[in-house]
Amino acid sequence: DADVTQTPRNRITKTGKRIMLECSQTKGHDRMYWYRQDPGLGLRLIYYSFDVKDINKGEISDGYSVSRQAQAKFSLSLESAIPNQTALYFCATSDLEGAHYNEQFFGPGTRLTVL
Amino acid sequence: AQSVTQLGSHVSVSEGALVLLRCNYSSSVPPYLFWYVQYPNQGLQLLLKYTTGATLVKGINGFEAEFKKSETSFHLTKPSAHMSDAAEYFCAAPRGPKGYQKVTFGTGTKLQVIP
Numbered sequence: 001d002a003d004v005t006q007t008p009r010n011r012i013t014k015t016g017k018r019i020m021l022e023c024s025q026t027k028g029h030d031r032m033y034w035y036r037q038d039p040g041l042g043l044r045l046i047y048y049s050f051d052v053k054d055i056n057k058g059e060i061s062d063g064y065s066v067s068r069q070a071q072a073k074f075s076l077s078l079e080s081a082i083p084n085q086t087a088l089y090f091c092a093t094s095d096l097e098g099a100h101y102n103e104q105f106f107g108p109g110t111r112l113t114v115l
Numbered sequence: 116a117q118s119v120t121q122l123g124s125h126v127s128v129s130e131g132a133l134v135l136l137r138c139n140y141s142s143s144v145p146p147y148l149f150w151y152v153q154y155p156n157q158g159l160q161l162l163l164k165y166t167t168g169a170t171l172v173k174g175i176n177g178f179e180a181e182f183k184k185s186e187t188s189f190h191l192t193k194p195s196a197h198m199s200d201a202a203e204y205f206c207a208a209p210r211g212p213k214g215y216q217k218v219t220f221g222t223g224t225k226l227q228v229i230p
Contacts, residue, residue, distance in 0.1 A: 004158070031215065031216050040223075041222060042205060042220040042221055042222040042223050043159075043205070043220040045217065048215060048217060050215065056215070090159070092158075092159075094216040095216075096214060096216060100147060100166045101147040101166075101209040102216060103149065103161040103164060104161075104216070104218065106158030106159045106160065107158050108156075108157060108158050109158055
């Protein structure tokens with residue numbers, strides 16, 4: 001079974017609709033992240049969370065909100081979707097083991113299209 | 116702030132040829148650096164990472180990267196390309212306090228392997 005799962009994998013919606021993307025992990029990590037990927041722009045951080053009581057905005061948080069329901073679950077919401085939010089969205093996890101920066105583990109992604 | 120620059124959004128090589136993907140970083144502080152790979156329709160996964168110590172880092176699938184402080188580079192190489200290497204590659208560097216384990220990703224390089 002995958003360690004980081006995302007639902008749905010694909011979603012087509014209309015402008016103005018509310019959308020929730022969900023992420024679950026079984027890795028036991030406390031750091032979780034939401035990114036969006038656009039061609040030629042790489043991955044950009046939307047929100048990140050240290051634990052259920054710690055939510056932080058990333059570089060492109062406008063138009064998005066998140067909820068950390070439990071250590072293992074981190075949801076991303078688009079309150080009123082707009083076409084320029086069409087992108088590939090990734091959830092990732094990490095931990096703070098040791099003195100180094102550690103790798104992030106990614107889900108398979110959600111392809112969102114806003115018409 | 117740490118940032119990374121990937122030169123070349125698309126690279127094409129023949130099967131069996133050398134793969135060279137370029138990454139330069141900006142920082143006055145010795146960094147941690149990562150290379151991630153994204154295969155079609157998948158999330159990112161770690162190829163290799165540099166922390167401290169040996170400047171030549173070996174990763175999975177025959178890839179390696181050399182940390183060159185004098186050139187502020189961390190280029191990714193593989194002696195002989197295989198069809199299965201076709202993917203998008205991202206260089207990444209940490210940013211912010213170590214507690215959050217955040218990284219900045221480069222804009223990515225798509226590798227095409229020609230039979």
